[in-house]
Each structure stands twice: as C-alpha cells, then as structure tokens.
Amino acid sequence: xxxxxxxxxxxxxxxxxxxxxxxxxxxxxxxxxxxxxxxxxxxxxxxxxxxxxxxxxxxxxxxxxxxxxxxxxxxxxxxxxxxxxxxxxxxxxxxxxxxxxxxxxxxxxxxxxxxxxxxxxxxxxxxxxxxxxxxxxxxxxxxxxxxxxxxxxxxxxxxxxxxxxxxxxxxxxxxxxxxxxxxxxxxxxxxxxxxxxxxxxxxxxxxxxxxxxxxxxxxxxxxxxxxxxxxxxxxxxxxxxxxxxxxxxxxxxxxxxxxxxxxxxxxxxxxxxxxxxxxxxxxxxxxxxxxxxxxxxxxxxxxxxxxxxxxxxxxxxxxxxxxxxxxxxxxxxxxxxxxxxxxxxxxxxxxxxxxxxxxxxxxxxxxxxxxxxxxxxxxxxxxxxxxxxxxxxxxxxxxxxx
Numbered sequence: 001x002x003x004x005x006x007x008x009x010x011x012x013x014x015x016x017x018x019x020x021x022x023x024x025x026x027x028x029x030x031x032x033x034x035x036x037x038x039x040x041x042x043x044x045x046x047x048x049x050x051x052x053x054x055x056x057x058x059x060x061x062x063x064x065x066x067x068x069x070x071x072x073x074x075x076x077x078x079x080x081x082x083x084x085x086x087x088x089x090x091x092x093x094x095x096x097x098x099x100x101x102x103x104x105x106x107x108x109x110x111x112x113x114x115x116x117x118x119x120x121x122x123x124x125x126x127x128x129x130x131x132x133x134x135x136x137x138x139x140x141x142x143x144x145x146x147x148x149x150x151x152x153x154x155x156x157x158x159x160x161x162x163x164x165x166x167x168x169x170x171x172x173x174x175x176x177x178x179x180x181x182x183x184x185x186x187x188x189x190x191x192x193x194x195x196x197x198x199x200x201x202x203x204x205x206x207x208x209x210x211x212x213x214x215x216x217x218x219x220x221x222x223x224x225x226x227x228x229x230x231x232x233x234x235x236x237x238x239x240x241x242x243x244x245x246x247x248x249x250x251x252x253x254x255x256x257x258x259x260x261x262x263x264x265x266x267x268x269x270x271x272x273x274x275x276x277x278x279x280x281x282x283x284x285x286x287x288x289x290x291x292x293x294x295x296x297x298x299x300x301x302x303x304x305x306x307x308x309x310x311x312x313x314x315x316x317x318x319x320x321x322x323x324x325x326x327x328x329x330x331x332x333x334x335x336x337x338x339x340x341x342x343x344x345x346x347x348x349x350x351x352x353x354x355x356x357x358x359x360x361x362x363x364x365x366x367x368x369x370x371x372x373x374x375x376x377x378x379x380x381x382x383x384x385x386x387x388x389x390x391x392x393x394x395x396x397x398x399x400x401x402x
Contacts, residue, residue: 009135009136009137010136012132012135012136013135013136014132021365022037022039024363025037025039025040028357028363033361034361035357035361035362036361036362036363036386036390036393037363037382037386038364038378038380038382038386039363039364039378039379040379040381040382041177041241041327041379041381042379042381043241043244043246043296043326043381044381044382044383045292045296047243047245047248047281048243048244048285048288048289050284050289051243051245051281051284051285051288052281053284054280054281054284054288055277055278055280055281055284057280058276058280058281059277063276063277063280064276064277065276066272066273066276067273067274068273069264069268069272069273070093070096070097070264071096071098071252071273071274071279072276072279072280072283074279074280074283075098075279075282075283075286076093076096078286079254080092080093080096080254081286081287082286083235083237083254086207086219086221086224087221087223087224087235088224088227089223089224089227089230091254092257094257094260094261095254095255095256095257096253096254096260097252097253097255097260097263097267098250098274098279099251099267099274100249100251100271100274101238101240101249101250102206102236102237102238102251102253103251104249104270104271105238105251105252105263106129106204106236107133107136108263108267108270109234109255109259109263110133110134110136110139110169111137111266112259112263112266113168113169113202113259114137114138114139114168114169115138115139116138117140117166118138118139118140118166118168118169119139119140119164119166119167119168120139120141120142120167120169120170120171121142121144121154121159121163121169121170121171122134122141122142122143122144123146123153123154123158123171123172123173124144124145124370124371125146125152125178125179125367125370125371125372125375126143126173126370126371127173127176127177127206127370128369130171130173131143131371139168140166142162142167144161145372146372148320148331151181152176152179152181152320152329152372153181154170154172154191156190156191156193156194159191163194163198163201165200167200167201168200168201168202169202169203169204170202170203170204171203171204171206172191172203172205172206172222173205173206174205174206174220175209175210175212175219175322175325176209176324176325176327177208177209177325177327178327178365178370178377179320179322179327179329180323180324180325180328180329181323182220182323183220183222184220185220185225188220188221188222188226189226191222192225192226192228192229195226195229196228196229201232202232202233202234202259203229203232203233203234204233204236205223205233205235205236206236207219207221207237208236208238208251209241209242209325210237210242210324211293212296212297212300212324212325212326213324214297214300214304214322214323214324215323215324221235222235223235231256232256233255234253234254234255235253235254235255236251236252237251237252237253238251238252239251239282239286241325241326242296243285243292244296245278245281245282245285248275248278248281248282249274249275250275250278250279250281250282300326300380300381303326303380303382303384303387304321304326304328304380306380306384306387306388307319307328307380307387307391308320308321308322308328310387310388311328311330311378311391311394313395314391314394314395314398315334315399316333316334316335316338316401317331317332317334317335317394318330318331318334319331326379326380326381327377327378327379327380328377328378329367329370329375329376329377330364330376330377330378332367332374332376333374335374335398335401336348336349336352338401339401339402340355340359340401341359341400346401348366348368348373349367349373349374349375349376350366350368352374352376353366355397356376356397359397359400360390360393360394360396360397361393362390362393362394364377364378378390
C-alpha cells in the first residue's frame with residue numbers, strides 16, 4: 001500500500017488550538033466527566049427566530065440553487081448598506097466578496113495576494129489561525145509582541161520597526177480575539193500615519209466582533225478614521241458572532257476592487273458560491289430587527305463584569321477589562337513556578353491550563369497558543385452560573401498550589 005505524503009503547506013501549519021481544545025472537552029464529556037467549558041468562542045444563544053424563518057421561507061420558495069459567486073443581490077445590498085453605516089464609506093458590489101465564513105474570506109484573501117517571501121505582520125496576542133493561514137499560503141508571519149503594558153495593541157513604533165520592503169499585509173483585529181482590546185480612533189490614526197509611508201502594504205482589519213462592543217456608539221474602524229487608506233484596506237466581517245449564526249458559515253469583506261476580483265476568482269473555483277439558504281438568513285439578520293444584538297451585548301457586558309471581578313479576586317491572577325468581544329485574557333504569572341498537590345511544577349501557561357482541567361474541571365486555552373504568555377483565554381459566551389462556578393473552581397485550584 002502506498003504511503004500518503006501531505007503537501008508541504010500542510011506540514012507548515014498546526015491544527016487550530018481553539019478547535020483542538022473544544023474537541024478535547026467533547027472527549028472528556030463523552031467519558032462522563034463534567035467539564036466547565038470556557039474555550040468556545042461561540043454565542044450560547046440560539047439564532048433569532050426571524051432569521052431562521054427567512055431561511056425556511058427561502059427553502060420553501062425553492063431558493064436552493066447556485067447564486068452568483070458574489071452572492072444574491074439582496075445580500076449584497078444588505079452588506080453594503082451595513083458597511084456604509086459602520087464606516088461612513090461607500091462601497092460598490094465590485095468591492096465586495098462573500099464567503100463561507102470570515103475565516104474562509106481571510107484565507108482566500110491571503111491566497112489571492114501572498115507569494116513566497118512576502119511578510120505579514122501579526123500582532124500578538126493573535127487569533128490562532130492568522131499565522132498558520134499565512135504559512136499555508138507561502139508567506140512569512142512576522143509576529144510582533146504587544147504586551148499588557150500597551151493594552152495588547154500594536155503601537156506605531158512597533159509597526160514601524162516591523163515593516164520592510166517585503167511586507168504585504170498588516171493584520172488588525174478589533175475587538176480582539178483573545179483579549180477584547182479595541183483600537184481607539186487616535187490609535188488607528190497613529191498607525192495610519194506610519195502606513196502612509198509604505199504604499200505597498202495592505203491592511204486586513206478583522207472586525208467580526210464589531211457589534212459586541214462595550215464602549216458606546218459604533219466601533220472605530222481604520223477606514224473611517226483614515227479614508228485615504230481605503231484602496232489598501234480589507235474590512236472583514238460576518239454574521240457568526242453578533243447574530244449567533246456560527247454554523248451558518250457566512251462571512252464577507254469589502255476592499256479594493258482588484259483584490260476583490262482576485263479573491264472572487266479563487267472563490268469561483270473553491271466553492272462556487274456561499275450557501276443560498278445562509279445568504280437569505282444573513283440578509284434578514286442584517287436588515288431586520290437589531291434588538292437581539294443590543295440585548296445580547298448587555299448580557300455579555302454583565303458576564304464580562306462578573307468574570308473580570310471574579311478573576312481579579314483570585315490570588316496570583318489578574319485580568320484587564322475587555323472592551324469588546326466575549327473573551328478575557330488572564331495573566332497567570334503568579335502561578336508560574338508553583339507546585340501542584342502532586343508535586344509537579346507549573347512551568348508555563350500550558351501547564352497551568354492542564355492543571356485547571358485536571359483539578360478544577362475548567363477548560364481554557366493557554367496564552368501561548370495566541371503568541372503571548374503567561375496568560376490563558378476564557379470565553380464568557382456562556383451562562384453566568386457557569387462563569388461563577390468556574391471562577392470558584394479556579395480559585396480553589398490556585399489556592400491548592402504551593
């Protein structure tokens with residue numbers, strides 16, 4: 001029997017740490033263990049009924065055929081109106097791509113633009129998939145540490161120090177996964193001033209959590225603050241997080257027409273078009289009653305406040321207050337070097353997360369997976385009861401260290 005040898009691009013990348021953590025939780029639960037799961041970046045709410053009804057209606061009307069690679073006219077209009085309301089800038093259908101989730105859109109954007117030797121600046125902490133997406137497409141991720149002292153955000157000096165003639169992209173994720181950090185208009189303007197001197201550099205601004213924002217008003221966007229950069233900024237978004245539609249797999253991006261045309265050419269060969277039913281549901285989500293979004297954000301806010309207060313009360317842990325998304329990035333430096341009841345040493349955040357799983361039945365993800373330790377990420381897209389029970393279990397486990 002012949003031995004399968006995967007392509008080199010496969011060997012360059014790792015499986016998603018968050019997906020792997022969720023899979024491990026499912027395995028433990030299948031074994032009968034009760035696990036307090038704080039790993040999953042997924043709303044625990046159901047998709048709103050009016051969105052599901054739009055999908056059912058589309059199926060009943062026979063809207064189950066191929067659509068244009070760029071989506072139905074109804075969804076295009078809904079997305080373009082949404083982006084204009086969000087950013088204040090007008091985009092045309094030629095500047096729009098729609099795919100099977102924001103993750104696919106980002107991957108295809110890199111596939112359409114990166115050649116061997118091209119560099120992509122990835123501020124850390126980063127969403128786990130960014131570096132591997134770059135590697136899978138023959139690029140070189142340039143990880144720039146952005147510590148808690150700078151709010152987990154890329155500074156103008158750090159950006160200037162990382163830019164080279166080979167830089168193709170800079171990634172900005174705001175609100176951030178895993179930290180919940182948000183770039184202010186002043187911070188975005190300062191980054192734009194640096195980028196003005198590098199006209200060959202594109203910016204991918206991942207705004208998938210834009211509506212889960214606790215700052216009041218609308219989230220600042222780079223293209224809104226610096227419209228002069230519009231011809232080299234790709235604004236990525238989707239319906240997964242704000243509308244509890246993760247399984248519907250519908251994402252989109254707006255950007256310069258030549259880049260969009262290249263993405264859509266690839267999309268035509270990859271999947272022809274996004275799901276027609278998901279498109280109908282997404283159009284209803286974007287144009288319908290937004291009460292669900294407003295209500296869910298307030299619930300996330302109360303969960304955030306409880307999580308941050310509880311974690312900061314645990315001796316040896318500390319947690320900055322997230323400004324958006326539904327994650328907390330917890331500093332566990334106070335636990336590093338300590339000894340478990342069994343006599344094992346906690347060497348790093350990976351050890352600490354495994355200790356929490358074994359001794360507290362709490363599942364989290366180590367900060368090293370996001371490029372910056374010693375931290376761990378929790379998701380508070382779960383019930384307040386689970387959050388409070390988890391923090392009590394974490395506190396007990398930490399107290400058991402010596």
